Amino acid sequence: MVDIHCHILPELDDGADSLETALAMARCAVADGITTIVATPHYNVHWCVHSGRVRASIVMLRNALHEAGIPLHVLPGNEVRLDEVRDVLHDLDTDAFCTLADKRRYVLLEQPWTAYATHTLDVVAQLQERGIRAIVPHPERHGFFREHVHLLQTIIDAGAWLQVTADSLLGNNGNVVQTAAWDFIDRGWAHVIATDAHNIKRAPALATASRLIAERIGAQKVEDMWKRTEHVIA
Numbered sequence: 001m002v003d004i005h006c007h008i009l010p011e012l013d014d015g016a017d018s019l020e021t022a023l024a025m026a027r028c029a030v031a032d033g034i035t036t037i038v039a040t041p042h043y044n045v046h047w048c049v050h051s052g053r054v055r056a057s058i059v060m061l062r063n064a065l066h067e068a069g070i071p072l073h074v075l076p077g078n079e080v081r082l083d084e085v086r087d088v089l090h091d092l093d094t095d096a097f098c099t100l101a102d103k104r105r106y107v108l109l110e111q112p113w114t115a116y117a118t119h120t121l122d123v124v125a126q127l128q129e130r131g132i133r134a135i136v137p138h139p140e141r142h143g144f145f146r147e148h149v150h151l152l153q154t155i156i157d158a159g160a161w162l163q164v165t166a167d168s169l170l171g172n173n174g175n176v177v178q179t180a181a182w183d184f185i186d187r188g189w190a191h192v193i194a195t196d197a198h199n200i201k202r203a204p205a206l207a208t209a210s211r212l213i214a215e216r217i218g219a220q221k222v223e224d225m226w227k228r229t230e231h232v233i234a
């Protein structure tokens, strides 16, 4: 399995706080059946991890994984927030952040936590003009999406994908979030799933989430999810 959303790179944001933690997260991921992680440190007003730092950290972590004998492949990425103060398109064109797997085909495009970013559809459309698809992480965790689900329909209609977080499906982000996460699965809106892991407090749960989704909506739909995820790094 491929995890396209994970804060495994050490000491860059609120994810892994040391190389030891990063290696421990890597071991947990391998135990869950994950073969590749796209590392997605934050790119927002609080933690603005630029592409150069992401790529340097990837090289460092690859070496450490090799030395530790951990069979995990790591690829660069960012979780890019639609902050008012940032011009995502300008920052994309100046290579300020990493697209997923550095392929310039998918961007993990996060909403602010305070309110829906009203320029979302414009950014999604402008990314598409550049041949890039936006993937919106953890919509189930945003209150404005839970209360106004039509916003998600317009985002999907504009060509974006949604990434539901495995922990949300398992109830580790609370009942309200869990209900919304399964509602999005039932609606066929969860194009991909990922861990959004920040530490080792919880083991990644992609295998368990996959099984539960298959039981609910069928193995074929889950296979489609993983095909999309594979395409992100292809």
Ligand SMILES: [Fe+2]
Binding pocket: 005, 006, 007, 040, 079, 137, 196
């Ligand atoms: Fe994240």
